[in-house]
Amino acid sequence: MLWACVVLPQLALDGVMRRRPDPDEPLALLTGTAQRRVLQTVNPAARALGLRPGQSLTAAHALVRQFATVEYDPAEVERWHRLLAAWAYRFSAQVSLKYPRVLMMEVGSSLSLFGPWPVFEARLRKELSALGFSHRIVVAPNPAAARVLANVHDGLAVTCRETLREALQRMPIDRVGLSREVATAFARMGLHTLHSVLALPRNTLARRFPAQVLQHLDALLGERALALDCYQPPDYFDLRIELNFDVESHQALLFPLKRLISDLAAFLAGRDSGVQRFAIHLEHMEGKDTLLPVGLLSAERDAAMLFELARGRLEQIQVPSPVRAVRLLARDLPRFVPTHRELFEEHPQQALPWEQLRERLRARLGDEAVNGVRAHADHRPECAWQTGNALTSGSPLSLSPRPGWLLREPVPVHESGVRILAGPERIESGWWDGGDVRRDYYLIETRSGQRAWAYQTVGEGGSLLLQGWFA
Structure with a gap:
């Protein structure tokens, strides 16, 4: 397995900044009590004015008056975290929110779909930047190691256990995920890197430190599996x-x-x-x-x-x-089925897909202004097609050729030299609704080569009545 750790170092600030139309406006997130308001974090524009995280609001106003403030909201940060998990779920079926402001993704099984890791990584970075979130990304054979390496690296890709051990041994002891008390104890013993700690006898570590220390070290080296709860996207x-x-x-x-x-x-x-x-x-x-x-x-x-x-x-x-x-x-949120596209489009810069044109017309003109044509169970040509929902489609009941363009009212065929190509085809229908018809239809061709559909009422003489044209 191969795990990618996506660290979101300023998730709260990015979540607020992406809502604001002016990214260059000085901004600070506030926290603390009502008596003492403190700057939780600041954007680069505010930092350039001398504002710093941990500074009191009173001291900040003494430096500069013109900067915006927003209340730091942990619930809002959690919502952004879950939104990005939904985004990451597109690339991996195993996405975890175990660590705060971090996305853990199993990417080894996704490389065959999204390409080799450099290509995959570039796509992740591009989409995160488009969403407005700063990030660091590290890949390692297990999630615990990926998380620890992301503390000091960005862009590091470790794909085997041998290389992983070498990368971990160079890590400062206070950046490998141990508690502050344990890291301080190791530093007082003169052990400042993970290499020095791993060189100690295992039984010595077991006697002097809690069992969680050895368990964490084993998880870093991939000798102990780390249980992760995987994210499941909501239904809305x-x-x-x-x-x-x-x-x-x-x-x-x-x-x-x-x-x-x-x-x-x-x-x-x-x-x-x-x-x-x-x-x-x-x-x-x-x-x-x-x-x-x-x-x-x-x-x-x-x-x-x-x-x-x-x-x-x-x-x-x-x-x-x-x-x-x-x-x-x-x-x-139904299942999405992409529309069929041609491999080579002649004028992609000028063409607008029908689905987009249809929805744009409905939005501009109203839902009832855009209709489609569908087949209706009736043998009478003037009743066989009806307007309806723009998405509805159907096919005629008869397999016989029918014209694509029907005239509003039939007109007599006065042209001489009309040639009958097929027919007659008798249609008798409509006696139940007062629109009774008894007609013999013919496929005809004019002198100019146009093909049309014409009929003659049964029992009546006279010229043919033209009712529709074929394409």
């Missing part, structure tokens, strides 16, 4: 973004909406599913939430498409009062 998506100011325009809501849709797409990719219906809740200071339902005719998970649909729906409503938070809730 529910995410909320609280805005730091009142929003009254549609344009200002697009940034948080786009971020929510992006997170939804990452969640869906991890579950290998799509979304067919979701709801956007606009929370106001006063009054009920504004509910914005978005329904699709088939399951989709493309972030750009979902955002365009949600944007179209949003632009159709009137926001009654300032919005303080935006929430996205999706429970209808």
Whole structure:
């Protein structure tokens, strides 16, 4: 097995920064009591102003007044942690949240699908950066070693046990996951690296230190299995973004909406599913939430498409009062089946897939404005096709050729030289609904080579009546 450890060193800060439209704005997360507020962490812009983690808010304001503050929320950090676990589930069936601000992924069984590790790693880094999360990634044969090596390395890939032991032996003793008391005791004994500790007799370590120390060392070397609880994605998506100011325009809501849709797409990719219906809740200071339902005719998970649909729906409503938070809730998450694509597309930069065009028209014009054509169980040509749901499709009951274009009203065929290619085909139907017809149909060809469908009423003379054209 091969385990990848993805360390998220500033998960709380990244989770807040990705909601804000201006990443260069100085920002600090606050914690502590009401009497003494302390800076939990700061972004690079705030650090450039002289702000530091652990600094009191009073001291920070003495240095600079213009910086934003957000309350540090452990529950929010847990939600981001689980969102990233849903993203990682796309690449591995074994994803663990055992360590805080860390994703453990078994990637050995995924290399055949996602390529060799350098290619796989580059993809993980690219997608994490696109999601807005800083990271360090290390690979090792067991999860305990991967976690420890990630304390001092980024990009290290250890694939065999021999190389693993060499890499671990160079680790400082205070960075190998031991408790502070045990690490301090080793340092006082003059043992500053793991190599020095492993050189001691095993029975000596067993007498002087708790049993957990040997168990941890064995887990690092892969001699003891480490039990991990694997993440299971939930059956729904529910995410909320609280805005730091009142929003009254549609344009200002697009940034948080786009971020929510992006997170939804990452969640869906991890579950290998799509979304067919979701709801956007606009929370106001006063009054009920504004509910914005978005329904699709088939399951989709493309972030750009979902955002365009949600944007179209949003632009159709009137926001009654300032919005303080935006929430996205999706429970209808059916299996996603990608649409069939041609290997070579002639004009991919100009072509818009039918599914995206259909949903965009429905979002702009309304659900009832876009319809499809489906077959109906009736032999009368004018009754055999009906408009309906844009997704509904069917096939005619008869295997006989039928024209693709029916005229609104049949017209007499006045052209001379019309040639009859097939027929007659008699159709007698409709006596039960008052639309009784008795006709003999012919496949004809005009002098210009066009093929048409014409009929003559049984028992009546006269010229043929043209009812439809063939393509």
